[in-house]
Amino acid sequence: MTSTDAAAVPADFAPWENADEKPLIEFQNVTKRFGDFTAIDNLNLQIYEREFFALLGPSGCGKTTLMRMLAGFETPTEGTILLGGQDMAPIPPNKRATNMMFQSYALFPHLSVADNIAFGLKRDGIPKADIDARVDEMIRLVQLGQFAKRKPHQISGGQRQRVALARSLAKAPKLLLLDEPLGALDKKLRQETQFELMDIQEKTGTTFVIVTHDQEEAMTVASRVAVMDHGKLIQVDTPAGIYENPNSTYVADFIGDVNILEGHAAKSDAGCQITWAEGQPAINSNCGTDLSGKVHFAIRPEKITVSADKPTDKPNVLQGKVHDIAYLGNISTYHVRLSNGQIIKAQSANNRRLSRRSFTWEDDVYLSFTDTAGVVLAE
Template sequence: MPQTVFAPWDDPNEKPLISFQRVTKRFGDFTAIDDISLDIFSREFFALLGPSGCGKTTLMRMLAGFETPTEGKIFLAGQDIAPVPPNKRAVNMMFQSYALFPHLTVWDNIAFGLKREGKDKDAIEARVNEMLKLTRLEKFKSRKPHQISGGQRQRVALARSLAKAPKLLLLDEPLGALDAKLRQDTQFELVDIQEKTGTTFVIVTHDQEEAMTVASRVAVMDEGKLMQVSTPDRIYESPDSVYVADFIGDVNIIEGRAHQTGDNVQVIWAEGQPPLMAKTQKDFSLDQQCWLAIRPEKVAISAERPQAPNTLRGRILDIAYLGNISTYHVELPTGHVIKAQEANTRRIARRSFTWEDEVWLSWTDTAGVLLDR
């Protein structure tokens, strides 16, 4: 049987688990959250992504109950959560510091919340063992936090947060303290655990790669506003503003003026340079300011002039060698620098281009995204 695609946000009959309705949060004169409306669905792994100070943590703290909206309402499973104190919400929060009890074993750390709720001994035993198994910590259950690694401590904090079976788990920069390799492994573990438990996860992160790896949908934020909310592939391939294109991944952005015929646009962008060709579904007025965003992996680099809708001549200024790929920074006669990326399928000694080489850059008319803001 073909697997059905998980996309409750596309189903008008699906009721959201969380609904922010025109929520604003002010601290004195400062507006941290500016009139945000957002729906998050059950079983979603939702990422709030943006630079420091964009409001993502404030949004999460309102869900947890540590802050209250200045205006607007937040609903959880159809209930206005404003009057519900933090400890009575079906929400749990996992902090960046993990906040484990140093004097308790892994087992007792996970059991802590269940004991406080006064659950009976057998129920606690069964639930803790289930959590240990889920997070692959059975061997470490008798150890104290200082006797296990950072990645294992992270899993203990996760197991403890999930033990009470919350409807919603909030994760505040949960992988911030881990090194790059471990971070990557842990991202996949998080996705796996989220799918197994069916708990709705909302993660706050400033790491775009992390958001793109774990999330079913991403909300890109800036200065208290939602810039775009969509699936990771749509945000990467079809950003709807220069801000989002620039924030996610590496991108070339060329500013110009649009001259449109049907879905074909000529972008007039530099004195003495041929116009760039792009296709778009948007409507641009004559000579309207526009921005062409092209990912470096969509730009080809060659020694001879290729047959392509867009070809530019330039000189290699810099080469970033990243093992599996090389990024060439190519300076055009106009002073613009365009990045082109190539997979390193051959050994580095056999690389075709080097610094100062004159090269041709090319891309198709559908490779870029034409933006109007």
């Protein structure tokens, strides 16, 4: 599929919610061992056509091994990997309808931008006129028209990244694998390039699978995110689902900033009450399940309101003293120490220019939140 015949992915794109939709990629009970070490542990996963799918996790969690198996550089110890319904095991890497873009970009320094993009097409023996047309299309796609004759050392890091992307897409793979593709870029350029990647993925209609340890990057670019740990999938969901409804304290703590309080839950008329610290009021929450006994209550700092006066319209109010403040420009994070010594983080947007902060160190404040602001987790 080329950039001229693929429509942008619609806003309501969610094939994983359609039981009739067939996945492009399917991992069926896949295990990968290296000697006594299990890198991937009995993993099942489905990825759909035109998804921008992110594999996210700390170093050593198995995400790169998963990608290398997709590319054909590693073979499963057990289980099956299907691409378009076909078992990939007997198909060598160079015969698969996949391509891989490495963090180092691996461009040929002696070739021009255009020749780097054309390299794989020439290897396949494609007619010169078709190669020239495809290279021109890819150069337009990544907006490098004025740099076509330059060598890699004559362009910036961000432009080299786009050349590598164009070369990877030139053969119109069904699946493009991106291994930490933005790791060499500075923060601002990295953020800009994330949106360029999304735009290119939508224009080409190619399925992208990206490996990253950067939570913000995964949340920005992906249609769905798979959070991994020790070779297992901990949660697979949309970025909003992962952030707002984590299924465990591991996911809640790994994605973004969070307060996690340990306590005991009991059913109440409004949902459940969580007793969690001596001298502190119970937390009222909408559990949504029949959770009881030992639980963890996870709440994001931005869901907590900081005020000088005690609110009367919130079901949960805690009192404390400002212990520390982090000013981050667009937001301020307040670390508030409660009477039992517990530190709770709360955030507020700096949506006005202020000559002084609303609160400062050692101020007495109230923290308040609704009964739906947090998530009650069994583990």
